[in-house]
Amino acid sequence: MPPSRWSAGTGPGPIAPDGCAVDFYALMTDNGEAEIVHEAAGPGASILELGCGTGRMTRPLTALGHAVVAVDESPDMLAHVTDAETVCSSIQDLSIGRRFDAVLLASHLINVPDDDVRAALLATCRAHVSDTGCVIVEQHQPAWFESASETEHERNGIIMRLHGVTRPAPDLLSAMVEYVAGDRRWTQTFTARQLTAPVLAESLASAGLRLDRYLTKDEAWFCALPGSDGV
Ligand SMILES: C[S@@+](CC[C@H](N)C(=O)[O-])C[C@H]1O[C@@H](n2cnc3c(N)ncnc32)[C@H](O)[C@@H]1O
Numbered sequence: 001m002p003p004s005r006w007s008a009g010t011g012p013g014p015i016a017p018d019g020c021a022v023d024f025y026a027l028m029t030d031n032g033e034a035e036i037v038h039e040a041a042g043p044g045a046s047i048l049e050l051g052c053g054t055g056r057m058t059r060p061l062t063a064l065g066h067a068v069v070a071v072d073e074s075p076d077m078l079a080h081v082t083d084a085e086t087v088c089s090s091i092q093d094l095s096i097g098r099r100f101d102a103v104l105l106a107s108h109l110i111n112v113p114d115d116d117v118r119a120a121l122l123a124t125c126r127a128h129v130s131d132t133g134c135v136i137v138e139q140h141q142p143a144w145f146e147s148a149s150e151t152e153h154e155r156n157g158i159i160m161r162l163h164g165v166t167r168p169a170p171d172l173l174s175a176m177v178e179y180v181a182g183d184r185r186w187t188q189t190f191t192a193r194q195l196t197a198p199v200l201a202e203s204l205a206s207a208g209l210r211l212d213r214y215l216t217k218d219e220a221w222f223c224a225l226p227g228s229d230g231v
Pocket of ligand 1: 016017018020025028050051052053054055056057071072073074077089090091092106107109
């Protein structure tokens with residue numbers, strides 16, 4: 001599991017290859033995301049969750065009645081997922097030979113700057129979704145690429161700060177996010193690519209998917225279906 005070229009992290013406890021701090025994610029709770037997924041997937045849908053982390057969304061999805069298979073490349077993250085079947089694998093290399101009613105690709109993983117990696121992530125989604133199923137994706141809000149600036153907010157007693165925002169190219173944003181919980185402090189630097197509507201449509205089409213609808217007004221969450229436009 002080589003570290004990611006596009007993100008890196010520091011702080012106490014294990015750090016996943018993409019720079020995410022395991023102990024930080026273990027503190028985080030669902031913030032309404034599971035309900036968005038539940039609504040889109042439908043009652044009782046089987047769900048393949050890609051990049052599940054410590055199971056922040058896995059737990060409420062399971063509680064809502066979904067059979068979830070949770071995938072992550074970090075065994076330290078997966079050690080926290082106790083209420084679902086887990087698979088330790090990179091998303092790009094995943095091939096578990098089963099198809100699901102819904103495949104979940106959250107946490108802005110689709111905004112990876114590398115087009116080949118994005119293509120591989122979406123190919124895994126397509127390979128594991130049933131022909132009548134849906135792929136549920138969370139991207140960075142398109143408007144955030146223009147509006148992002150130094151910010152600080154607090155949730156559940158954890159302070160989150162965004163620092164050092166730069167735009168190394170018109171569609172790229174680099175920054176460092178800092179999390180402080182008591183005397184523990186983690187950082188993660190990252191670069192994200194904005195997916196304009198044409199780029200998103202082309203990325204989905206290359207994987208045999210098409211945009212069905214946005215699930216939230218800010219267009220951060222959307223649902224894609226197998227097939228090409230017009231099919
Ligand atoms: C930002 S965390 C979010 C975790 C979880 N989705 C949540 O919302 O709490 C991203 C997770 O995806 C995993 N991840 C990132 N890239 C991955 C890849 N290419 N293959 C497998 N796991 C990956 C990381 O190890 C990490 O646990």
